[in-house]
Amino acid sequence: MNSVQWSTHTVEICGDVVTKRYLKGDVRALLDREWRALTLLAAHAPGLAPAPIAVDREAVLPTVVMSRVPGVPLRGTPVDAGRMVAMAETLDALYGAVPYDRLAGVPVRPDHRAGLIARLRIRHGQGPRPAAGTAVRAALREGMAWLDRSGHAFAPDVPGTPVFGPGDGNLANYIWDVDDSRIRVVDFEDSGRSDRAFELAEITEHVSGWIDGGLDATAFLACFDLTPEEHTHLRECRRLLALTWLFILSFEDPAHRRNPPGTAERQAGRLRELLG
Structure with missing residues (x-):
């Protein structure tokens, strides 16, 4: 065992x-x-x-x-084209799996847009750790300024067509079965009703997707046939999730660091690129 x-x-x-x-x-x-x-x-x-x-x-x-799901997690190694396509196929199937009448009774997943925004405002009031560098602090200010003018507070929490969302973008939860060239998903403790753009942003902006150079976000998102409205929503969701991760990393205790030194600074650059 x-x-x-x-x-x-x-x-x-x-x-x-x-x-x-x-x-x-x-x-x-x-x-x-x-x-x-x-x-x-x-x-x-x-x-x-x-x-x-x-x-x-x-x-x-x-x-x-x-x-038990057979295979190995995607996290930790670059996601090649074959696994990327398999992951997109799995997500398309998962997002559309639950019929609308069943999905309507499923609660919105934790930390969807409204929940994240509320937590960001609390964290903004606390400020980053004193050791946070100038680049991190500047990006946090720019991110909060974007959030204040973006109108998120007045938008519906789950816009567009609802989907079933696994709720965690960690690539460790996507298991590659080499024998049948298929991706399966594990860990649903934060799952619930969501929308496709938010779930895709959850994956592309999760630190596991880029810390090891694992996931090409542009190529991955090109695997999905998104509507113009979803493209717009995806851009805003990616900014929101990137800002969330910058707050998480800026609060990381150096004595109990889970990510390499400089990760918060790299995240600051990612956020500013998305805002730009």
Whole structure:
């Protein structure tokens, strides 16, 4: 048996079975979103995600048991053209998997636009860590100035056609199965109703997508047939997610650093390029 501990949960792998136990946070909400996603996708898009096996909401550590997805995570190596196309095919299938009448009853995913904006305003009031450099501080000011004039506060939270969103852009959650040249998705604890532009921005702006030079955002986004309205919304969502990541990285404790030195400065440059 292999066991790995993450910030909110542990994962135990025993043969073809994975057991996920939730440790902290709103554990039942995390579990409910994960279980809802697994059961919905098993019903409407079997094979895209782990199959649900069992759930125990009343355990000391609430638990979900699911099948093991074969393959290796995309994070950590460049995503070549074949895997990029496979990822886009999987996402197209996943976004459209849940019928509208079922999706209408699914809550909006956590940290969608309204939630992110509220958190950004709180973090802006706290300011970055004292050690944050000049470039980071300048980019944060420019980002907040853009947010203040962008009109986000008055726009609908999920514009356009709703989709089912996995809610986490970490490339570690996209598993490449070399045997059948297919990408599957894991980790749905932040999943819910969303829109395609926001979910694509979640992926392209996640630090895992560029810290290792892994994902060519322009080529990846070209795999999707977006409407003019989605292109406009995508640009704004990418700016919002890039600003969010700059705040996250500017608060990173150097003593417990999860990313290489200089990552916040690189993110400042990414944000300013998107704003430009």
